[in-house]
Each structure stands twice: as structure tokens, then as C-alpha cells.
Amino acid sequence: MEHYNMNLTLKVWRQKNNQSKGKFETYPVNNISSEMSFLEMIDVLNEKLIEEGNEPIAFDHDCREGICGMCSMFINGQAHGPWQQNTTCQLHMRAFKDGDTIVVEPWRSAAFPVVKDLVVDRSSFDRIIQAGGYISVNTGNAVDANAIPIDKKDADDAFMAAACIGCGACVATCKNGSAMLFVGAKVSQLALLPQGAPEKESRVLNMIAQMDKEGFGNCTNTYACEAECPKGISVSNIARLNAEYLKAGLTTEEK
Amino acid sequence: MTWKHFFTSSIGRKFIMGFTGIFLILFLIIHAGINSCIFLNDHGVTFNKMAHFMSHNWIMRFLEIGLFAGLIAHIIQGLSLTFQNKKARPVEYYFNQPSKNSKWYSRSMGILGTLLLLFLVMHLSHFYVDTKVALYSGDKPHDLFDEMKEVFSIKWVVILYLVGVVSLFWHLYHGFQSAFQTLGINHKRYTPLIKTIGTVYALIICILFALMPVAIHLQWIN
CATH class of the missing domain: 3.10.20.30 (Beta-grasp domain)
Incomplete structure (x- = not known):
């Protein structure tokens, strides 16, 4: 050009x-x-x-x-x-x-207060990750990458979800200021893999509890987030988030 | 996780919307099916028989409680979610182009739902109240078909009903597939199928409902 x-x-x-x-x-x-x-x-x-x-x-x-x-x-x-x-x-x-x-x-969201000019405070995302967006493993030697067999599709889907860079464009775009694409991606990338499986119930429950505390809105499936996401994160991750939450929320015995 | 915690969480509330939504979708099939008996053009004999069954059979009367419970839950939850979502963006964008990333009807479920609520107030006052009054005063069997002819003889009522049906179409067109996403189903093979079924469903239901006041007003059936 x-x-x-x-x-x-x-x-x-x-x-x-x-x-x-x-x-x-x-x-x-x-x-x-x-x-x-x-x-x-x-x-x-x-x-x-x-x-x-x-x-x-x-x-x-x-x-x-x-x-x-x-x-x-x-x-x-x-x-x-x-x-x-x-x-x-x-x-x-x-x-x-x-x-x-x-x-x-700047991004306009109650959960992303403006710090100055075009800078917003996105630490609400960090607090959601702190609530469960990790796996608990003891440190030590790195395990051989191929020691645990993982279905190719699951590995691919987890990788696609992990492409989320946490920029907040989904929240900024959503007419409800919902963070469910972000949380969906972060829950999916771990829930799909065997390493994330043991904690998947508590993870999704805690991350959603934190998300709700931060003042984000609720998803109404307009799919604007997917269209504007710089990494093309799919809304199928939101469906997976919903499914994981329903499964965990309706079956957990913990109060 | 207590029940209260589950049903007051964002996804728990979405679950209520999706679940009651599917329940109401199923109800509309019954409603449209029974009302379509007027198209038999037998002076409403079959239709009135069906209506009599629906209002007198105790199983139906019992299910009616469930229907209203589902409807009220859908309305209250929908309104409360809409207000909460507004609060999530206290300062609006000065320049926003939502049409670049989403469809207008998917963004308008709150407004479409409110139109439907207003429509329902009119609709229930036209047909439901009289049926119940007749049921409990019990002087003579209520001729619902006659009442339909009377109500739909007025032109502006027919127009309001058509506005209601158009709102219903867009509400169902988005709501049908949205409910499945909310319940956690998004699948490469099933989702396109769900979307197609949803479109066909919304079209059939709304064409049937739109035809009823029009056909009676224009005296295609009597």
C-alpha cells in the first residue's frame, strides 16, 4: 500500500x-x-x-x-x-x-475506574485470577511435557482460550460491561487440561464469586465481546464457563 | 455454596432466565397449537372445546400455577438484570458503534421484553380475566371464540397485537439460541442446528399468532 x-x-x-x-x-x-x-x-x-x-x-x-x-x-x-x-x-x-x-x-466500566486520561485500573481482572485462575503444584523439576496424554482437541481449545491477553476489550465492548469472555477463557484454559481438573470446581465458583463482587454486568449473549476481542476468543468459552459453574454450583457439597 | 448463593450469582441468575425462557418457549407451542383450532373455521366449536378443557381440567389448572411462576420469575429477573447491567457502565461512551459487533435485537432484549410485558397486560385483560370471571361466577359457559371476534373487531387492537407479535419474534429469535448458550451448550454441530430450529420456531409461532387477529378482523373465519 x-x-x-x-x-x-x-x-x-x-x-x-x-x-x-x-x-x-x-x-x-x-x-x-x-x-x-x-x-x-x-x-x-x-x-x-x-x-x-x-x-x-x-x-x-x-x-x-x-x-x-x-x-x-x-x-x-x-x-x-x-x-x-x-x-x-x-x-x-x-x-x-x-x-x-x-x-x-478510555474503557468505560464500573469495574475499570479511570486512573487518568485513557488509563483505567484493570486490577479487578487480577483479583479474579487470584481467586482461582491458577493450579496448585509443588515446585520442583519440570515434568516432561508429554508425560500426560491430552486429547488434541482439548489441547487446541485450551490453547485458544489461553490466547486471552486480559486487555479488557470484552468488558469495554459489552453493553452490560460483562467480564464473562475473560473469565470464560481463564476458566476454560485450565478446565480443559488434566493439570487443571482437580481444582476445577472450586476454581469456577471462586472466580465467579470474585467477578460478581467487582461490579461487572451480566452476559446477555450479544457476542459483541467475541467480535471485538483482539485475540478472537470464542464465546464457546462462555458456554463452557456456564456449564462448569452449573455443574459445580449444583453438585458441590461445600457450603 | 448455598442455594441462595447459587441463585443470586450472575450465572445462577442467567440460569433462571434461560431455564424459564425454554419453559415459556414450550408453553407457546401449546398456546399457538390450541388457538390454531380457530383456523378449522367451524364457528369456534373445536377451539371452545379446547379452551373449556384448558380452563376446567385440574391438571391444566395446576400447571397454570407453574406457568405464572415461570413467567413472573422471567420478568422480575429480566428487569433486575437489565437495571444491574446499566449500573455496570455508569459513564456511557460519547461515540459507540455497537452495530459493528452485534445485532440490534440481541442488545434489545430488555426493551423487547418490556414491550411484551405491556402487551401481556393488555392480552390478559382481554381474555384471561373474563375467562376466570366466567369460571367462578359460572352462570353460563364462556364463549371464548365470541370474545376473540369481539376484541379483534377493533382495528387498533389488531395493530397492537401485531406490534406485540413482532416484538415476540425478535425476542424469541435471540432468546431461543441464547438460552442454550446460557445452559452451557455451544457445540460445532449442535449450535447451528439449535439456531435453525430457533428461527423456524420463532417464524411459525409468530406467523400463527399474527394470523389470528388478522383473520378474525378481516372475517376470513367466523
């Missing part, structure tokens, strides 16, 4: 901190290369803001390779912007045309 430069208008959510009321600020950004990533474009704008003595726009980012799950941003009405199965850091400016106005907002 041919390289081109563009001038854009950016409408960005600015919010000093969690307590203050935020508002949109409009910034012109000029001479942006179509080969830049979206975050590089914000870098350019931030350098300009710093030079002018203004506060730069705060945003989350880390690997900039689409694998860490740090970047967020609701761009022009879609989580991670207009491209499918793509994170904000891998969204390139060729997705936009000269003269476009781009609206950038």
Missing part, C-alpha cells in the same frame, strides 16, 4: 484523576505517516504537548507488539479501533484518511 501523510483532528478524553470530572479536548495532529501505529501517533502529539508546556495524554502501553494486553483505548466507537482481531498498538494509521476526526475514550 502506498505511503501517505495525513492531518487529523483528535478528540481525546482528558481526566486528571479518579475523582475529577473528565472532558473531551480537541487536538490537531499534522503530518502523520500512514505507516505509524496509533500509539506512535499519540507519542507525536504528546511530544508536541510537552514542548508547548502542556500535560501529555496518559495511556497504557507496554510491548507494542500486540501480545501484552496493556494498551486499551476505545477508538471511534470500537475497542482497539476499527480493525478486527487487533490491539491498539497494532492499529496502524493507514486505517484512517487525511482529514479524519478520531474520538478516543
Whole structure:
């Protein structure tokens, strides 16, 4: 694709901190290369803001390779912007045309309070993982990878679920602010494997209990999460989460 | 895990929605089936016989309690979930494009359900209340078919019924397959089958229900 430069208008959510009321600020950004990533474009704008003595726009980012799950941003009405199965850091400016106005907002969810500008606090996800998203094993020598036979399909499904990077796009997209795609993926990746099987009951019960405490909404199966997930996590993981929860919740003898 | 804990958890509440949803789906088959007796065009003789059986047989009267329990649970749970879900996003997006990732009817179950609730208030006041009054006052057998002809002779009532049926279609079209996902069934072979059956079911039920007021109003049957 041919390289081109563009001038854009950016409408960005600015919010000093969690307590203050935020508002949109409009910034012109000029001479942006179509080969830049979206975050590089914000870098350019931030350098300009710093030079002018203004506060730069705060945003989350880390690997900039689409694998860490740090970047967020609701761009022009879609989580991670207009491209499918793509994170904000891998969204390139060729997705936009000269003269476009781009609206950038933070994830909006009661469970993801805004820290500053476009940065939200996603530690509610960490607390869900702490509630059961692990397996308990004694440390020691690594076990031979092929010592336990695993059905190919289960291994594949677990791997697909494990592709979740925990970015929160599912929550940001869902009209109910539900975290069930995230929790579904995290429950599935362990429930499908023999290593995760011994704790699968307590895991799903505890993770859902924590999810409910955090103030996420309830899934109504619109499947918007799957459509916007940068890793293409399937909603079949939500069905598996439901099945695991019903099985555990209806059969456990523990009070 | 206590029962209370289970049924107040997010997935427990979804389970109530899905389970009562399937129960109501089954009820609609009976409802549409019995009402379709009017299409026999025998001056409502068969239909009135069926209606008499449904309102007098004690097994049916007993099942009716279950029907209302299921319906009320579905309504209360649905409304409460809708309000709770609204709270999960206190600040709305300034610019949102939900049509890029989901279908309007899947996002509108709360509104469609509320329309259906309003429809039900009208529907029960038209037919259910009179049937019960006749049952307990017991002067003469209640002619439900006559009542249908009377109610559907009014044009705006027919239009309101059609609005109700259209809402029902979209509610069922999403709800049918959604209920199975909620109960934990998502399968490469079965899910496409469930979706097809759901579509055919919603179409047949809603066409039958839409035809009833229209056919009576236009006097195709009498």
C-alpha cells in the first residue's frame, strides 16, 4: 500500500484523576505517516504537548507488539479501533484518511475506574485470577511435557482460550460491561487440561464469586465481546464457563 | 455454596432466565397449537372445546400455577438484570458503534421484553380475566371464540397485537439460541442446528399468532 501523510483532528478524553470530572479536548495532529501505529501517533502529539508546556495524554502501553494486553483505548466507537482481531498498538494509521476526526475514550466500566486520561485500573481482572485462575503444584523439576496424554482437541481449545491477553476489550465492548469472555477463557484454559481438573470446581465458583463482587454486568449473549476481542476468543468459552459453574454450583457439597 | 448463593450469582441468575425462557418457549407451542383450532373455521366449536378443557381440567389448572411462576420469575429477573447491567457502565461512551459487533435485537432484549410485558397486560385483560370471571361466577359457559371476534373487531387492537407479535419474534429469535448458550451448550454441530430450529420456531409461532387477529378482523373465519 502506498505511503501517505495525513492531518487529523483528535478528540481525546482528558481526566486528571479518579475523582475529577473528565472532558473531551480537541487536538490537531499534522503530518502523520500512514505507516505509524496509533500509539506512535499519540507519542507525536504528546511530544508536541510537552514542548508547548502542556500535560501529555496518559495511556497504557507496554510491548507494542500486540501480545501484552496493556494498551486499551476505545477508538471511534470500537475497542482497539476499527480493525478486527487487533490491539491498539497494532492499529496502524493507514486505517484512517487525511482529514479524519478520531474520538478516543478510555474503557468505560464500573469495574475499570479511570486512573487518568485513557488509563483505567484493570486490577479487578487480577483479583479474579487470584481467586482461582491458577493450579496448585509443588515446585520442583519440570515434568516432561508429554508425560500426560491430552486429547488434541482439548489441547487446541485450551490453547485458544489461553490466547486471552486480559486487555479488557470484552468488558469495554459489552453493553452490560460483562467480564464473562475473560473469565470464560481463564476458566476454560485450565478446565480443559488434566493439570487443571482437580481444582476445577472450586476454581469456577471462586472466580465467579470474585467477578460478581467487582461490579461487572451480566452476559446477555450479544457476542459483541467475541467480535471485538483482539485475540478472537470464542464465546464457546462462555458456554463452557456456564456449564462448569452449573455443574459445580449444583453438585458441590461445600457450603 | 448455598442455594441462595447459587441463585443470586450472575450465572445462577442467567440460569433462571434461560431455564424459564425454554419453559415459556414450550408453553407457546401449546398456546399457538390450541388457538390454531380457530383456523378449522367451524364457528369456534373445536377451539371452545379446547379452551373449556384448558380452563376446567385440574391438571391444566395446576400447571397454570407453574406457568405464572415461570413467567413472573422471567420478568422480575429480566428487569433486575437489565437495571444491574446499566449500573455496570455508569459513564456511557460519547461515540459507540455497537452495530459493528452485534445485532440490534440481541442488545434489545430488555426493551423487547418490556414491550411484551405491556402487551401481556393488555392480552390478559382481554381474555384471561373474563375467562376466570366466567369460571367462578359460572352462570353460563364462556364463549371464548365470541370474545376473540369481539376484541379483534377493533382495528387498533389488531395493530397492537401485531406490534406485540413482532416484538415476540425478535425476542424469541435471540432468546431461543441464547438460552442454550446460557445452559452451557455451544457445540460445532449442535449450535447451528439449535439456531435453525430457533428461527423456524420463532417464524411459525409468530406467523400463527399474527394470523389470528388478522383473520378474525378481516372475517376470513367466523
